[in-house]
Amino acid sequence: MATATSTVIKPDHAASRKHFIFTDEHEELRESMKAWVLKECTPHRFEWEENLWPDSILRRAADLGFVGLCYPEEYGGQGGDYFYSLVRADCMSYSGCGGLNMGFAVHTDMATPPIHLLGTEEQKQRYLVPSIKGELISSLGITEPGAGSDVAGIRTTAKRDGDEWVINGSKTFITNGLRANYIVLVAKTDPDAGHDGISLFIVDIRDEDGKETEGFSVSRKLEKMGMHASDTGELSFQDVRVPAENLLGQEGKGFYHISWELQGERLVAAIGCVSGAERVFDRTLAYAKEREAFGRPIGRFQAIRHKFAEMSVKIEVSRALTYACLRRFAAGEDATREVTQAKLLTQRAMCEVADEAIQIHGGYGYMREYGVERAYRDARLGPIGGGTDEVMKEILGRQLGL
Numbered sequence: 260m261a262t263a264t265s266t267v268i269k270p271d272h273a274a275s276r277k278h279f280i281f282t283d284e285h286e287e288l289r290e291s292m293k294a295w296v297l298k299e300c301t302p303h304r305f306e307w308e309e310n311l312w313p314d315s316i317l318r319r320a321a322d323l324g325f326v327g328l329c330y331p332e333e334y335g336g337q338g339g340d341y342f343y344s345l346v347r348a349d350c351m352s353y354s355g356c357g358g359l360n361m362g363f364a365v366h367t368d369m370a371t372p373p374i375h376l377l378g379t380e381e382q383k384q385r386y387l388v389p390s391i392k393g394e395l396i397s398s399l400g401i402t403e404p405g406a407g408s409d410v411a412g413i414r415t416t417a418k419r420d421g422d423e424w425v426i427n428g429s430k431t432f433i434t435n436g437l438r439a440n441y442i443v444l445v446a447k448t449d450p451d452a453g454h455d456g457i458s459l460f461i462v463d464i465r466d467e468d469g470k471e472t473e474g475f476s477v478s479r480k481l482e483k484m485g486m487h488a489s490d491t492g493e494l495s496f497q498d499v500r501v502p503a504e505n506l507l508g509q510e511g512k513g514f515y516h517i518s519w520e521l522q523g524e525r526l527v528a529a530i531g532c533v534s535g536a537e538r539v540f541d542r543t544l545a546y547a548k549e550r551e552a553f554g555r556p557i558g559r560f561q562a563i564r565h566k567f568a569e570m571s572v573k574i575e576v577s578r579a580l581t582y583a584c585l586r587r588f589a590a591g592e593d594a595t596r597e598v599t600q601a602k603l604l605t606q607r608a609m610c611e612v613a614d615e616a617i618q619i620h621g622g623y624g625y626m627r628e629y630g631v632e633r634a635y636r637d638a639r640l641g642p643i644g645g646g647t648d649e650v651m652k653e654i655l656g657r658q659l660g661l
């Protein structure tokens with residue numbers, strides 16, 4: 260008997276599958292930025308993994324208007340809403356180069372936002388404007404050899420001396436630390452005042468020719484498990500003199516300032532993982548449709564098919580939570596709980612998806628040319644960087660009054 264499904268009355272499902280948080284303008288940016296990433300970044304992903312991503316690519320992104328997307332036009336930005344940041348992170352995921360994406364995100368979503376929110380007009384002109392043009396590269400210095408999760412336990416000090424602050428101490432694991440012109444630095448201005456004795460500073464560490472500021476040096480260039488395209492350094496500050504006007508935000512309130520910055524940092528990390536997992540998923544799906552074993556594509560084995568089903572749920576749940584908290588964050592609500600949940604969920608999801616992707620690729624998954632082992636190594640940073648899984652759970656537990 261013929262089944263004529265064409266005669267069944269049903270909705271035509273002609274509506275676009277665009278997610279409801281995005282406008283047509285967001286989608287236009289996605290199209291143009293994605294095309295740029297695929298053309299000018301992706302082809303270099305192996306070369307940059309050997310030699311680091313070049314500074315010139317940030318300048319190029321700035322020329323195309325991708326760096327200042329969410330900053331006001333008066334500072335050279337595009338004046339877009341916060342959702343553009345999400346679109347940017349999504350587009351960067353097409354580079355296949357986690358180290359590039361991380362270095363970019365430090366500049367666009369971690370080091371410059373505090374200058375925009377807390378900076379004086381002079382600081383914005385001096386640092387934000389050239390950063391949006393890609394003329395200055397930024398870094399963010401929270402972590403120290405002796406204190407990472409415990410931000411209040413940092414030892415770097417800033418002592419006032421006339422019209423200057425004198426910085427002493429060291430910072431470690433600093434992304435862009437080998438190339439940045441300045442660092443947004445967390446230091447103790449009153450070592451006896453606990454959380455109220457910490458302040459932020461903008462510290463010039465290199466001029467535009469790369470010459471280091473007196474007293475500043477890179478004590479170690481760090482070798483990592485993944486993210487090789489990104490430079491990571493241990494930085495030393497010995498009597499580095501900073502003009503008084505480079506204090507960023509309120510003196511003694513740096514702990515609270517950086518706690519705010521960490522929300523944006525964790526959110527962009529969550530977005531990066533949702534998109535990153537999706538890229539790995541898509542590549543692996545294509546592989547599972549092509550690779551044959553026992554006379555059929557491996558994706559047709561139930562064991563493999565179910566892996567895809569589970570991964571697709573993980574990615575979709577990660578996306579739903581991340582987009583929901585993005586809406587709160589963009590609306591100016593306190594989204595600490597949701598951001599913390601999203602950071603926790605997405606970083607693990609990315610690790611699990613990358614792990615399954617290797618398994619589905621079999622021996623080829625273990626080989627460099629397919630890029631999944633690289634995604635796996637890069638992803639492993641997620642549950643550590645920007646606040647560990649354990650710290651996320653502590654924040655959530657405390658919020659529950661435990």
Ligand SMILES: Cc1cc2nc3c(=O)[nH]c(=O)nc-3n(C[C@H](O)[C@H](O)[C@H](O)COP(=O)(O)OP(=O)(O)OC[C@H]3O[C@@H](n4cnc5c(N)ncnc54)[C@H](O)[C@@H]3O)c2cc1C
Nearest residue numbers: 399400401402406407408432433434643644645646647649
């Ligand atoms: C590649 C890379 C790039 C980075 N880039 C930057 C950067 O640009 N700028 C920057 O400032 N930092 C950066 N970091 C640092 C990163 O944010 C820290 O590594 C992270 O916050 C953890 O700090 P830690 O390494 O000192 O670990 P620790 O704080 O020493 O933690 C060690 C272990 O103890 C656990 N632990 C600690 N406290 C608790 C607790 N209260 N309850 C339960 N468990 C706990 C942790 O979860 C972890 O498992 C980077 C790190 C890496 C690896």
